[in-house]
Every structure is written in C-alpha cells, then in structure tokens.
Amino acid sequence: MHEQLISxxxxxxxxGAFRAGRGLSGLMGQEIAIHVPNVRIGTKxxxxxxxxxxxxxxxxxxxxxxxxxxxxxxxxxxxxxALECVDLMCGQPPGTTQEPDELSDSAIGELGNxxxxxxxxxxxDHLNLILHPSPPxxxxxxxxxxxxxxxxxxxxxxxxxxMMDAIFEDHSGKTAGLLxxxxxxxxxxxxxRVAA
Amino acid sequence: xxxxxxxARRVSVGIGQLAISKDPGEVLVAYGLGxxxxxxxxxxxxxxxxxxHILLPNSEGKRSEDREPARFADTxxxxxxxxxxxxxxxxxxxxxxxxxxxxVLGPANAEKFKIxxxxxxxxxxxxxxxxxxxxxxxxxxxxxxTLEMHPATGKTFVRTAASPAIEL
Numbered sequence: 111m112h113e114q115l116i117s118x119x120x121x122x123x124x125x126g127a128f129r130a131g132r133g134l135s136g137l138m139g140q141e142i143a144i145h146v147p148n149v150r151i152g153t154k155x156x157x158x159x160x161x162x163x164x165x166x167x168x169x170x171x172x173x174x175x176x177x178x179x180x181x182x183x184x185x186x187x188x189x190x191x192a193l194e195c196v197d198l199m200c201g202q203p204p205g206t207t208q209e210p211d212e213l214s215d216s217a218i219g220e221l222g223n224x225x226x227x228x229x230x231x232x233x234x235d236h237l238n239l240i241l242h243p244s245p246p247x248x249x250x251x252x253x254x255x256x257x258x259x260x261x262x263x264x265x266x267x268x269x270x271x272x273m274m275d276a277i278f279e280d281h282s283g284k285t286a287g288l289l290x291x292x293x294x295x296x297x298x299x300x301x302x303r304v305a306a
Numbered sequence: 307x308x309x310x311x312x313x314a315r316r317v318s319v320g321i322g323q324l325a326i327s328k329d330p331g332e333v334l335v336a337y338g339l340g341x342x343x344x345x346x347x348x349x350x351x352x353x354x355x356x357x358x359h360i361l362l363p364n365s366e367g368k369r370s371e372d373r374e375p376a377r378f379a380d381t382x383x384x385x386x387x388x389x390x391x392x393x394x395x396x397x398x399x400x401x402x403x404x405x406x407x408x409x410v411l412g413p414a415n416a417e418k419f420k421i422x423x424x425x426x427x428x429x430x431x432x433x434x435x436x437x438x439x440x441x442x443x444x445x446x447x448x449x450x451x452t453l454e455m456h457p458a459t460g461k462t463f464v465r466t467a468a469s470p471a472i473e474l
Contacts, residue, residue: 174418265377
C-alpha cells in the first residue's frame with residue numbers, strides 16, 4: 111500500500127527534518143543531530159519512547175496544516191529539555207527556567223513555529239504545494255495523550271494513517287525533541303498524485 | 307475488600323484494546339487518554355472487571371482493524387459487554403465509570419473535529435442501549451488522563467499530569 115508515496119515522503123521527511131533541525135540548532139546555538147525520520151503506516155506507542163515513554167510529561171507545540179493538503183505537526187520535548195531550549199533561546203544559562211511559565215510558553219510556541227514551518231515548507235517545495243501552518247498551540251501533557259489525539263483526528267476521516275516522526279539529538283546523544291507529522295487521509299490521495 | 311498488592315501487575319490497555327480480569331493481583335491501566343475514552347466496568351457479585359480504550363465514536367463506513375478490536379465506541383462497547391458476560395458478569399449489575407474525551411491539542415485544533423466531545427456523546431449513547439448509565443464520569447476539559455481499574459476492589463482511579471489519582 112502507498113509504496114511510491116512512502117518512498118517520496120521519506121525523501122521529503124528527510125529534507126524536512128534536516129531543515130527543522132537546522133532551525134532548532136540555530137535557535138539553540140548548538141549542533142543538533144537528526145535521525146533519519148520514520149515514515150510509517152499507522153502509529154505505535156514507541157513514537158513516545160523518544161521523549162521518555164508514554165506517560166512522560168512533554169512540553170511542545172501543535173500546528174495544523176491547511177492549503178492544498180491538510181494535516182498535523184507536533185513538536186514535543188521532555189519538560190526539562192524544553193525549558194533548557196527556552197534558556198538557550200533567551201541567552202540564559204541552562205537551568206534558569208525551572209517551571210513552565212508565560213515566557214517559556216511563548217518561546218516554545220515560537221520554536222514550534224520555526225521547526226514546524228521548516229518541515230511544512232520542505233513538503234511544499236518538494237511537492238509543489240501551497241501549504242499554510244496555523245499559529246502554534248503550546249501543549250503540555252502526557253506524550254501518549256497528544257500522540258493518540260492526532261491519531262484519532264486522522265483516523266476519524268478515513269482508514270489510512272501515515273505518520274512521520276523524526277528525533278533530534280544534541281551532541282551528547284540526548285534526545286532534544288520529537289517531531290511528528292501526519293497528513294489527513296483525504297490528503298494522502300492528493301500526495302499520491304503529486305508523488306507519482 | 308482488599309487493595310491490590312503493592313507489586314500488582316499493571317496491564318496496559320492501549321488504543322483500541324480491551325482487557326477483562328478477575329485477578330486481584332492485576333491493575334488494568336489506560337495510559338494518557340487524550341480525546342480517547344477509557345471505560346471501566348465491574349460486576350461486584352461475579353467480581354469481574356473490564357477496561358476498554360476507545361479511540362473514535364463510530365464504526366460506520368470505517369474498516370475494522372483486527373489489531374484494534376475496540377477502536378470505536380459502538381462496536382467496542384458491544385465487545386466489552388459480550389466479553390464481560392462470557393466471563394460470568396451480568397450486564398445490569400455492572401458499575402461503569404468513564405474518563406477521557408479531552409481536547410488536548412489546544413486552539414490550533416479547536417475548530418476541527420471535536421473528537422473528544424463526540425466520543426463522550428457516543429459512549430453514553432451506546433451504554434444506554436445496554437441499559438447502563440455511568441456511575442462516575444470525568445469527561446472533557448483540556449488535559450490528558452490515565453485511568454486505572456483495580457479488580458481487587460472494583461475501584462476506578464483517574465489522574466492527570468498535574469493532579470494525583472482520585473477515585474472516580
């Protein structure tokens with residue numbers, strides 16, 4: 111099923127993750143490594159393992175995609191890691207921000223905006239689509255609750271789910287974040303046409 | 307009634323899954339329900355406990371998925387009832403508790419499909435068809451929940467990222 115599409119999306123996801131990672135490392139002022147993204151049918155709880163398991167509390171941003179195709183983009187960090195990103199973005203020593211607050215929410219929203227948009231733009235450039243990311247929602251919850259809600263959104267419209275996830279790592283090999291992208295089922299047909 | 311032993315086996319009930327237990331040494335858990343809904347039920351006489359993890363409101367027009375037999379509220383609740391009955395429970399005796407149906411993705415998703423809200427309506431409707439009304443509910447809101455059913459006591463607990471477990 112969707113073999114051609116999966117192969118095209120893999121290429122796009124790779125470039126998208128690269129651009130997103132470059133955005134992330136630019137913001138954080140440090141080198142970020144990107145694992146070759148997974149593109150897969152369906153979802154598995156192991157997407158959450160990257161951020162520390164299902165019940166781990168994560169902080170991140172969610173954007174919806176509209177335009178030629180619709181879908182979902184989510185950037186998740188384990189909370190301490192998110193707060194470290196905020197400190198780096200604000201030019202403060204890591205550890206300065208101890209608890210999520212208004213400033214960290216705004217920084218995380220901006221991070222989601224930049225990283226998510228970088229991925230969406232790669233998708234748009236490769237497949238010649240016009241795509242608009244929504245303003246980001248800052249999300250702070252158990253990882254699995256967020257992942258399953260995106261899974262539900264997608265499955266409510268059809269029976270086919272394609273999810274892409276990319277893991278970012280810092281120079282010490284610690285997970286710096288998880289990016290998850292899922293087109294809506296109605297968009298898969300369109301993607302399949304432009305991918306052919 | 308006794309509490310589950312501290313070394314109770316935690317049985318994770320994932321998306322679209324269902325578990326039935328008569329084992330006081332087990333705890334049935336649906337981790338991180340977002341827009342999903344967890345439904346626990348217990349027959350105090352037969353001492354049979356069940357937990358199901360529903361993803362979507364309605365199976366109409368959807369392909370069934372063997373790996374997620376309880377994906378939909380309608381078919382998932384029917385399956386729960388038949389599995390409970392097969393294990394010796396009687397439907398009219400069941401104490402049913404439900405939690406989940408939140409909107410966790412924030413304003414960027416608020417106007418989309420309202421899955422959590424629709425799930426909540428669908429499960430109440432389906433339970434009613436079986437002559438059941440939930441004895442405890444924790445539905446809606448914006449936060450994910452973890453639901454636990456303790457077969458040792460028949461009690462159900464809910465917790466969120468921000469709040470400790472409370473009995474439903």
